[in-house]
Amino acid sequence: MKELWKLFLTFARIGGLTFGGGYAMLPMLQKEVVEKYGWATEEELMDYYAIGQCTPGIIAINTATFIGYKRKKLAGAIFATYGVVFPSLIIITIIAAFISNFSDLAIVQNAFSGIQVCVCVLILNAVLRLMKKSVIDLPTALIFAAVALLSVFSGLSPIFFVLGAGAVGVILKSLGGKSK
Amino acid sequence: MMIYLQLFYEFFKIGLFAIGGGLATLPFLQDFADRTGLITRGDIANMIAISESTPGPIGINSATYFGYQLGGVFGGITAVVGLVTPSIIIIVLISKILSKFKGNRYVDSVFYGLRPASTGLIAAAGFGVAEIALIGIDAFRASGLWMDLFRLKHLILAVFLFVLIKKTNRHPVVYIALSAVVGIVFHFAGV
Numbered sequence: 360m361k362e363l364w365k366l367f368l369t370f371a372r373i374g375g376l377t378f379g380g381g382y383a384m385l386p387m388l389q390k391e392v393v394e395k396y397g398w399a400t401e402e403e404l405m406d407y408y409a410i411g412q413c414t415p416g417i418i419a420i421n422t423a424t425f426i427g428y429k430r431k432k433l434a435g436a437i438f439a440t441y442g443v444v445f446p447s448l449i450i451i452t453i454i455a456a457f458i459s460n461f462s463d464l465a466i467v468q469n470a471f472s473g474i475q476v477c478v479c480v481l482i483l484n485a486v487l488r489l490m491k492k493s494v495i496d497l498p499t500a501l502i503f504a505a506v507a508l509l510s511v512f513s514g515l516s517p518i519f520f521v522l523g524a525g526a527v528g529v530i531l532k533s534l535g536g537k538s539k
Numbered sequence: 540m541m542i543y544l545q546l547f548y549e550f551f552k553i554g555l556f557a558i559g560g561g562l563a564t565l566p567f568l569q570d571f572a573d574r575t576g577l578i579t580r581g582d583i584a585n586m587i588a589i590s591e592s593t594p595g596p597i598g599i600n601s602a603t604y605f606g607y608q609l610g611g612v613f614g615g616i617t618a619v620v621g622l623v624t625p626s627i628i629i630i631v632l633i634s635k636i637l638s639k640f641k642g643n644r645y646v647d648s649v650f651y652g653l654r655p656a657s658t659g660l661i662a663a664a665g666f667g668v669a670e671i672a673l674i675g676i677d678a679f680r681a682s683g684l685w686m687d688l689f690r691l692k693h694l695i696l697a698v699f700l701f702v703l704i705k706k707t708n709r710h711p712v713v714y715i716a717l718s719a720v721v722g723i724v725f726h727f728a729g730v
């Protein structure tokens with residue numbers, strides 16, 4: 360039970376400190392889940408993001424469910440998932456109830472323009488960290504570059520990239536296996 | 540009672556069919572708005588503005604916001620429960636299957652290709668944020684001056700933060716708080 364509350368509180372902290380979508384959550388996950396508690400490895404985070412992107416449901420929730428389930432099965436999945444949504448429930452309810460012009464306030468707009476800059480630097484830093492584990496040879500470097508560029512310029516759904524890259528992985532590995 | 544059932548049903552559907560990040564839920568919300576008339580497209584724009592200036596993933600914020608608008612505090616909770624239920628079911632099933640195939644040669648080689656792709660997708664998402672945060676396309680279009688294309692204050696902060704993160708490696712919230720203060724002091728939104 361103690362472990363379940365720890366999952367809930369940790370994910371509540373992560374949800375409450377995430378500004379943006381599921382991607383903005385990644386630096387928090389690296390800090391709390393990988394570095395602080397060792398609940399998952401960087402490799403596992405990448406796997407969760409890849410799967411989370413081509414399965415139903417938003418990425419932030421899917422990733423929390425994955426890590427919760429890995430720790431404590433179904434109960435862990437439920438505690439982690441409700442942890443990550445908890446701060447949103449409280450904060451948005453308060454804003455919707457009491458502050459009708461919240462996003463028009465000058466102080467809020469200025470603060471969040473600053474935070475946006477920080478979020479893109481944090482994501483860049485997170486990507487550099489992941490690259491050390493995922494871009495390990497020439498084929499993986501090519502996959503990384505191709506997916507990043509195509510995703511920015513083509514606007515294709517991430518599902519195509521995930522399925523394609525998985526297939527390329529199998530082909531490359533089976534070719535490599537034969538030549539040895 | 541009806542409204543709670545409807546909220547649960549609508550957001551369960553979004554959780555089941557929206558694939559990807561929170562922004563993937565937008566087309567479904569627009570469809571919900573057009574079909575039922577319970578919310579308007581203006582409400583959706585308003586929700587995005589609030590979501591972008593509060594913590595929490597956008598998808599969850601939008602469920603809470605519309606749930607509250609339509610059914611009060613309990614409506615917000617119902618919509619969020621609806622949104623997360625499909626994820627919990629599906630991801631738990633996938634986790635079960637994955638742990639069965641752990642160490643399988645084919646599964647390992649799938650992940651060999653998947654990990655750089657996953658990293659690439661995250662890099663592309665970061666680029667999307669950078670486009671909004673660092674580049675002033677609107678100001679550039681309005682004035683035609685190249686110096687307006689890059690938001691100098693924002694770029695300086697970005698470089699400073701990058702060096703600081705590399706040197707200190709603190710919890711991300713430290714840098715977020717610092718950036719909020721810098722944004723307020725130096726009027727980053729121009730207001």
